[in-house]
Amino acid sequence: RKEVEQDPGPFNVPEGATVAFNCTYSNSASQSFFWYRQDCRKEPKLLMSVYSSGNEDGRFTAQLNRASQYISLLIRDSKLSDSATYLCVVKRYSGGGADGLTFGKGTHLIIQP
Amino acid sequence: DAGVTQSPTHLIKTRGQQVTLRCSPKSGHDTVSWYQQALGQGPQFIFQYYEEEERQRGNFPDRFSGHQFPNYSSELNVNALLLGDSALYLCASSLGRFGEQYFGPGTRLTVT
Numbered sequence: 001r002k003e004v005e006q007d008p009g010p011f012n013v014p015e016g017a018t019v020a021f022n023c024t025y026s027n028s029a030s031q032s033f034f035w036y037r038q039d040c041r042k043e044p045k046l047l048m049s050v051y052s053s054g055n056e057d058g059r060f061t062a063q064l065n066r067a068s069q070y071i072s073l074l075i076r077d078s079k080l081s082d083s084a085t086y087l088c089v090v091k092r093y094s095g096g097g098a099d100g101l102t103f104g105k106g107t108h109l110i111i112q113p
Numbered sequence: 114d115a116g117v118t119q120s121p122t123h124l125i126k127t128r129g130q131q132v133t134l135r136c137s138p139k140s141g142h143d144t145v146s147w148y149q150q151a152l153g154q155g156p157q158f159i160f161q162y163y164e165e166e167e168r169q170r171g172n173f174p175d176r177f178s179g180h181q182f183p184n185y186s187s188e189l190n191v192n193a194l195l196l197g198d199s200a201l202y203l204c205a206s207s208l209g210r211f212g213e214q215y216f217g218p219g220t221r222l223t224v225t
Contacts, residue, residue: 004155043203043216044156087155093211100146100158100171101205101214 001026006088006104014112017078021107023071023088030090030102033064035073038085038106047073047086075109083111115140117206117217125223126194134189134220138206145187146214147179148203156203162187163210191222199224 006023013019025033033050048055050062050071061074071088085106092102118137126132138145144163148156158171162181176192185206191198201221205214 043218045216046213100148100161100169101156102158103148103155105153105155 002104003027003102004088004090004104006086006107008105008107010108010110012110012112013078015078015080018074018076019078019109020075021073021086021088021109023073023104025069025071025088025090025102027090027092027102028069029092030069031093032091033071034089034091034101035060035062035071036087036089036103038087040085044087044103078111080111080113083109085109117142117204117215119202119204119217119220121220122218123221123223125225127225128194128196130194131190131192132194132222134191134202134204134222135186136189136204136206136217137186138204139215142206142208142212142215143185144207144210144212145181145185146205146207147187147189148205148216149173149198150201150203150219152200159189161210168210194224196224198222 035047036044037047038044050064054063059076063072087106088104090102120135146161147159150156159173160170165181178190181187201219203219204217207214
């Protein structure tokens with residue numbers, strides 16, 4: 001089983017719609033959680049961190065359920081510029097240090113006019 | 114404020130050759146992590162350098178090695194290249210080993 005699993009999509013949604021992505025992680029030692037955005041042939045960029053209490057940044061809302069080892073991202077009022085690959089990322093801390101970020105394969109989102 | 118820079122942008126090598134990729138961290142950052150991203154996959158952690166030492170390592174063979182210099186810049190070396198090493202190699206820098214990681218634009222390596 002992959003450590004971080006995402007539905008690869010693609011998700012094709014009309015502009016203005018609400019879209020939700022889910023992600024599950026297998027290692028309960030995971031301690032930090034993030035959503036990154038990656039545009040085609042570009043580097044990943046941090047979209048937002050994910051907290052147990054849930055957090056919101058404009059049109060974006062992230063939720064974490066530690067009991068179910070489940071992370072979600074909701075995008076409201078989607079824009080054409082939201083078209084990208086969304087990467088679910090977890091981070092573990094071990095041996096006095098931080099392991100590297102563990103990425104899912106990403107979910108490809110296409111917003112259609 | 115300069116972000117993370119990587120060189121070269123693209124590289125084509127032949128199977129069996131060796132390659133060196135370079136990374137300069139974002140200003141103020143002291144930690145460099147390297148990732149390999151194959152087509153259609155998420156990035157995979159190779160290793161992390163802090164205080165000029167390899168601190169953490171992912172599941173990559175010894176053919177992958179690195180170095181960090183006193184100015185915090187870093188190199189990734191890959192020996193005995195295989196076709197499967199073709200990928201985008203990403204460098205990420207952070208302030209400390211626990212800090213938020215900022216990625217560079219990557220080096221696209223093609224092995225023929």
